[in-house]
């Protein structure tokens with residue numbers, strides 16, 4: 001198997017990201033700003049990423 005990497009750009013900090021094959025709907029983290037990004041679409045090996053608001057649950061301690 002060849003090592004294919006998909007490329008995308010973080011919408012927040014514009015860092016170039018590369019990731020092993022991933023499918024739309026999956027999420028990854030930007031190594032630079034640590035935001036969670038969701039894959040919206042993949043075209044020609046380019047990822048279109050969208051920021052995901054991560055809501056942490058309040059465990060009510």
Ligand SMILES: [Zn+2]
Pocket residue numbers: 010011012013014015030031032033034035
């Ligand atoms: Zn980023």
